[in-house]
Amino acid sequence: MRPGKRGLLVAAVTVVCAITVLGAPGTAFASPSPTPSPTATTPAPKPGKDLEAVREKLDALYHDAAVATDAYNAAEEKAEKQSAEIVELARKIVKGRERLDELKDHAGAAARSQYRTGGLPDEAQLMLSDNPQAFLDGAGRVQQGQRATKGLLAELTRTQQDLEQYSSDASAQWQKLESNRKTKAEAQKKIEKQISAAEKLESQLEKKEKERLAELEKEAADKAQTAWLDSGALEEVEGKATEQGKKAVKFATAQIGKPYVWGAEGPDSYDCSGLTSQAWAAAGQGIPRTSQEQWRQLRHVDVKDMLPGDLIIYFDDASHVGMYIGDGAMIHAPRPGRTVTVAGAGSMSILGVVRPGT
Structure with a gap:
């Protein structure tokens, strides 16, 4: 040589x-350990x-x-x-x-x-x-x-x-x-x-305050969902999922209960776009890794044309995403401290809907 x-x-x-x-790939670190219980100096x-x-x-x-x-x-x-x-x-x-x-x-x-x-x-x-x-x-x-x-x-x-x-x-x-x-x-x-x-x-919250805080979070989500449903957004939504959409929904629902970890894309934990990208990968369709790129690159569809398996992008900056599963509900990985769960599709501010595949 x-x-x-x-x-x-x-x-x-x-x-x-x-x-x-x-x-x-960066290691998805678990959330930092909780700080000690409040003392007299931190009411x-x-x-x-x-x-x-x-x-x-x-x-x-x-x-x-x-x-x-x-x-x-x-x-x-x-x-x-x-x-x-x-x-x-x-x-x-x-x-x-x-x-x-x-x-x-x-x-x-x-x-x-x-x-x-x-x-x-x-x-x-x-x-x-x-x-x-x-x-x-x-x-x-x-x-x-x-x-x-x-x-x-x-x-x-x-x-x-x-x-x-x-x-x-x-x-x-x-x-x-x-x-x-x-x-x-x-x-x-x-x-x-x-x-x-x-x-x-x-x-810094006492046990009862944490319980009340959880109630307030649920009330806010329920209020947003009710307002969304009352707007008539779902009145014309009647389409059935495609075969790929069904596979994506099946994968996503199988992850219910797994913890949210930022930067994670399975199989034991997910962040919001990690869940949706892996669900569609399981359906045979590669899509962008982040919610912002999913919003930017995937085909936009009207809410009235929404099908199970479509992705709902939330907030003006497209910082969150969930997967529509029908009947006004979606699956998502909410945030640190929470697990993959089903929630109202309108429980957060909707930016729009995108559809992977054809």
């Missing part, structure tokens, strides 16, 4: 090993209207965590693609280098052959030849060889240019990979900060 080839192979292996570290919120303020504050904290989770998932998805592209570029570089060495060997052989003939023109070689007829018979082969040599030099040039481009592309992908690594790290910090603040706020 040539020293240059050995060095390139080592470099390629280094590339693959490095991207395994940089591009590996629990007062009941009544104060609990409603707590509910609204918790909603805001978990919403911000959901937005950060989408950013984390998007960066992770991009990093995985960039890692795969870098691996492929490394393979092309190794293969191109091997081809370049072969071409250089052929070019060297051609040069040595020309040297042996003294580089004389055809006319001189004909006059000096002991067998002119043999020379004339070989003239055609010489011309073919000359054309082959030109083609060889052209391929040599193209291969060198390709290697330079592969190297440039790999460098660009490394920069993008590093940028996404930083995005993931920043998003992770924000997620953990928001969840920690929410858990700290909840930890």
Whole structure:
């Protein structure tokens, strides 16, 4: 093995090993441990209207965590693609280098052959030849060889240019990979900060206050669902699920009871878009990993045309997603501290509906 080839192979292996570290899927950390029970210096919120303020504050904290989770998932998805592209570029570089060495060997052989003939023109070689007829018979082969040599030099040039481009592309992908690594790290910090603040706020409540808070959350969801149903949104919804939609719904319903963990996409835990993307993957249809990209890339449909298996995107920033299952209900992974569950399709502010597949 040539020293240059050995060095390139080592470099390629280094590339693959490095991207395994940089591009590996981020670990979905469990929510931070709850803070200790409140002491005399950290009084629990007062009941009544104060609990409603707590509910609204918790909603805001978990919403911000959901937005950060989408950013984390998007960066992770991009990093995985960039890692795969870098691996492929490394393979092309190794293969191109091997081809370049072969071409250089052929070019060297051609040069040595020309040297042996003294580089004389055809006319001189004909006059000096002991067998002119043999020379004339070989003239055609010489011309073919000359054309082959030109083609060889052209391929040599193209291969060198390709290697330079592969190297440039790999460098660009490394920069993008590093940028996404930083995005993931920043998003992770924000997620953990928001969840920690929410858990700290909840930890300051007494048992009865927590029970009342849960009631307030249910009341708010029920109120939103009732208003949505009263709007007549479902009056024209009569369609049946497609075969793929049925498979997606079947997968999603089988996950009921599994915990929400940000950044998770199964099989033991999920975040909201992790659940919907895996449900549709089980149905044989790949879709974007994040709720924002699901909203941006998938086909939009009117609510009146909604079918079981369609995805309902929530909030103006598309930070949450659930799967419609019919009869005004949907399945989703709500937030940290909750499990995959069935809820009213209108229990949150609906941005729109999208449909994977055809």
